[in-house]
Amino acid sequence: MNFLKLKKMSSKLPLPPYYAVIFTSKLKKKSLAYEEMAHKMLKLAQKQKGFLGMESAREEIGITVSYWKDLESIKNWKENTAHQLAQKLGKNEWYAAYRVRIAKVERDYEFF
Amino acid sequence: MNFLKLKKMSSKLPLPPYYAVIFTSKLKKKSLAYEEMAHKMLKLAQKQKGFLGMESAREEIGITVSYWKDLESIKNWKENTAHQLAQKLGKNEWYAAYRVRIAKVERDYEFF
16 A cells, blocks of 8 residues: 555646645654555545545655635535544544644646 | 755644645755755745745655745745745756645644
C-alpha cells in the first residue's frame, strides 16, 4: 500500500468560490497502520458528495488540503461514521498534534 | 542551509477570520539554489506587514500555506520586488507547475 502514489496536484477543480480544509499534523511516529488508514480515508472522501480533490505532503509536518463544494459537504464528511472512527484513532494513536482550518477559496491562478 | 529546519506548525495565529495562501507546486528537480531561495523568501515574508505564519512540506508535490492578516498584505507580498524576482526564477527555472489559491480562513480548531 503506497499512499504516496496518490499524492498529486488536484486539477480540474471548479472556479472559485469553493472550500478548502487545511489539515496540518505532527505524527507521533509513522506507521503502516496510519498509512493504510490515510489511504482508506482518501478513497472514502473521494466518494463523498461535494468532494473536489485532495493534496498532501509530509516532512516534519504533514499538510493535507481537501477541497469541497460547500460547508455542508465538509460537515457531512466530518460526521461520516468511518471517518469519525479514523479521527478517534488519529487522536488516540497517531497524532501528536493537529490543526484544522476551514477556508473559502476566493481566487486561484496557476502556471503549467 | 537547511530549509526543513524551519518547517514546523505555525502557532499563535489570531482567531479567524484571516487569510491563507495555498501554494502547491511540482519542481522540475530539487536544487540547492531553489532551497536557498525558498529559505530567503521565508525570512523575507516573516518581515512583511500582516504576515502571520507559514507551513510547508514536500513529497511528490510541495504544499506551502502562508497565513496573512488580510488581502492587502497578500497583495503587497506578491508585489514585493525581491519576491517578484523569486517568482520569475521559479517560473523560468524551478517549477514544472504551480497553483496559488487565496482563501479566507473562517474557522479553525486544534488538538494538542
